[in-house]
Amino acid sequence: MKKPSTNVQFTPYEISMCLHDVHRTRLWKQAIEDLVRPGDIVVDAGAGTGILSMFAAKDGAARVHAIELHPRFVALIEHMAELNEVSDKVQVHHADASRLELSEPIDLLICELLCTGQFFEPEVQVVNHLRQYLAPGGRILPSKVESFVQLLDAQKDLYGVRIDTDSRSDLLAGDEPVSTRARYDVIDFGRPVEPARVDATVELRARKTRVADAVVITSRAWLTEDLVTERTRFLYNPEVIYLKREVQLEEGRTYRVHIAYDYGCDTLDVELDVTPV
Ligand SMILES: C[S@@+](CC[C@H](N)C(=O)[O-])C[C@H]1O[C@@H](n2cnc3c(N)ncnc32)[C@H](O)[C@@H]1O
Known part of the structure; x- marks a missing residue:
């Protein structure tokens, strides 16, 4: 890495x-x-x-x-x-x-x-x-940050052109969420965050019989006990990260998503695996 x-x-x-x-x-x-x-x-x-x-x-x-x-x-x-x-x-x-x-x-x-x-x-x-x-x-x-992952059938064409992009920081109109969403990371700043790395496995249920070729990552942060920020105009845009290999989903089936990366890394350096349970 x-x-x-x-x-x-x-x-x-x-x-x-x-x-x-x-x-x-x-x-x-x-x-x-x-x-x-x-x-x-x-x-x-x-x-x-x-x-x-x-x-x-x-x-x-x-x-x-x-x-x-x-x-x-x-x-x-x-x-x-x-x-x-x-x-x-x-x-x-x-x-x-x-x-x-x-x-x-x-x-x-x-x-x-x-x-x-x-x-x-x-x-x-x-x-x-x-x-x-x-x-x-x-x-x-902030005191706490949480991040979530969901499988996506991502829009592939833009302006009539097939787009080759590894990741992007927004959802497009043709992006279709195709699974449930799960929280994969909680950072509690009340204690040292060691190691400074995410290594998590979550289970997501396919909502559709569709191809998943990306995940979308979203986050929220607790500024105080009762003040939470999710997406604003510039903060916390959804991050779309493409899978190395697309996965054919079956509606209702559960899929295991393994996600690992060092905090602060580029989205291109994220390890992602999606396997049927
Ligand atoms: C998201 S901006 C936030 C700016 C400001 N705190 C605000 O809320 O408007 C992050 C700022 O941190 C600076 N920055 C990034 N890494 C840093 C580091 N290791 N030490 C000091 N500043 C850093 C960037 O240059 C940038 O100005």
């Missing part, structure tokens, strides 16, 4: 999509308002534009460590802090959040490196590393 594609810097386009995904950003604002206590030391790991750092600073945090890999966003976070008159509270680190050493204990760790299935981004690696700095009673946002 290839190395995980962790520590992926976002482009200005992607970071703008995050910031302007109002549904997503409002949910995180609400969660931060619910979790930050006056005087807290907060870390915003993978801070991007710094929007979550601004929320924490304005909500009474004593200090916010905003950690970001991309130099362009580091300057942007500093400017945002000035504009919002919280420069005295926001300390920006141009660093890899999965390695940076902190000089003080933290009360709240915020990490929005979420991606469906926890592909592409190093959420798990970053939280695993930074959790060592949590003060007693320290909190992590």
